[in-house]
Amino acid sequence: MNYWLMKSEPDVFSYDDLVEKGKAEWDGVRNHAAKLHMKAMKKGDLALFYHSNIGVEAVGVMEIVEEAAPDSTDETGKWVAVHVAPKEKLTKPVTLKAMKADSALADMVMLRQSRLSVSPVSKSEFEHILALSRA
DNA sequence: GCCAACGTTGGC
DNA sequence: GCCAACGTTGGC
Numbered sequence: 055m056n057y058w059l060m061k062s063e064p065d066v067f068s069y070d071d072l073v074e075k076g077k078a079e080w081d082g083v084r085n086h087a088a089k090l091h092m093k094a095m096k097k098g099d100l101a102l103f104y105h106s107n108i109g110v111e112a113v114g115v116m117e118i119v120e121e122a123a124p125d126s127t128d129e130t131g132k133w134v135a136v137h138v139a140p141k142e143k144l145t146k147p148v149t150l151k152a153m154k155a156d157s158a159l160a161d162m163v164m165l166r167q168s169r170l171s172v173s174p175v176s177k178s179e180f181e182h183i184l185a186l187s188r189a
Numbered sequence: 190g191c192c193a194a195c196g197t198t199g200g201c
Numbered sequence: 202g203c204c205a206a207c208g209t210t211g212g213c
Binding site: 061063085106107110150168169171 | 209210211212213
């Protein structure tokens with residue numbers, strides 16, 4: 055089982071929007087590194103849902119329910135998307151500020167490469183963030 | 190609104 | 202194949 059972090063601007067698509075839909079295609083990713091990460095995702099993997107621009111915090115956990123397939127919004131056939139479903143809304147969002155301030159998360163890929171919209175998260179980082187959300 | 194990071198494009 | 206110019210993302 056692997057863990058991931060996926061960014062979305064909440065005014066475009068928020069965690070609550072995902073809860074409302076029940077399941078959604080994570081489309082629109084147009085970055086090669088992000089694409090490779092999506093292709094590596096397996097059904098049952100968990101991903102943090104992160105709100106960029108507004109909030110700037112991890113707000114929930116979702117599950118990968120369908121592995122990478124052609125992105126329905128892409129006409130070139132070059133890009134892929136996975137399908138996700140909401141799993142658990144964090145009791146308390148974990149802000150970027152809190153993640154940056156935590157030495158246990160210093161190696162997080164998303165902190166090192168802030169523009170990457172889909173990034174891997176280690177098991178210990180994932181569990182640490184969940185612990186912070188309950189603190 | 191600004192700016193840093195970084196990806197892409199195009200001239201050479 | 203290099204690199205400058207430019208566009209986009211995302212934090213502040």
